[in-house]
């Protein structure tokens with residue numbers, strides 16, 4: 541499976557800036573995209589159409605959504621359904637990003653509902669997991685990861701095809717802080733996730749496990765080379781085409 545290099549733009553960018561960045565990114569990477577890479581852009585909802593016009597139809601470039609509500613349609617003011625996302629060309633969506641868990645109050649159970657529903661509606665899901673600093677200090681990293689995986693994947697079919705699901709390990713203390721997890725911490729967490737996945741899905745060896753948390757052009761190559769690291773999920777450094785293209789092409 542190709543390494544997935546994903547940009548999470550979070551709540552940044554208005555139309556002109558977003559479309560321009562997507563265009564610049566395409567120009568900077570299209571010709572020399574390594575054969576083992578897939579690029580995923582996850583803009584805010586307001587830019588799905590604009591970025592889609594640049595990305596859709598390009599092999600190895602895909603469009604994703606940061607969030608969705610687990611219903612096909614209905615009276616859910618302010619929410620967006622997987623059906624509407626697919627209609628705009630989204631093939632991926634995030635579930636359980638730490639900012640949604642900790643700022644918007646999403647529970648493990650609700651995240652699990654979303655994972656199941658999004659998959660059923662045909663989106664490929666990236667389930668985000670990761671511990672907070674207090675949990676790491678108390679030695680609870682594996683406990684937290686296990687709980688988030690068990691509840692997040694509770695409704696997933698055991699024989700799910702591996703390209704339909706990815707896990708992003710994003711230690712909360714490394715998000716937006718400039719403090720990247722060390723290689724040993726990353727490998728330990730990813731290896732734990734890989735082994736834990738065996739309980740829920742048959743093709744656990746092929747499910748991609750991405751790392752996220754202060755990934756930058758100068759550390760991306762090293763992180764991507766680690767055992768059980770099958771991609772990266774990038775926040776801040778994905779907002780500029782120049783830095784994100786360096787991550788996409790990082791050796």
Ligand code: 13P
Nearest residue numbers: 548715716753754775776
């Ligand atoms: P940063 O790359 O800004 O640390 O954000 C990581 C992240 O949350 C990606 O989803």
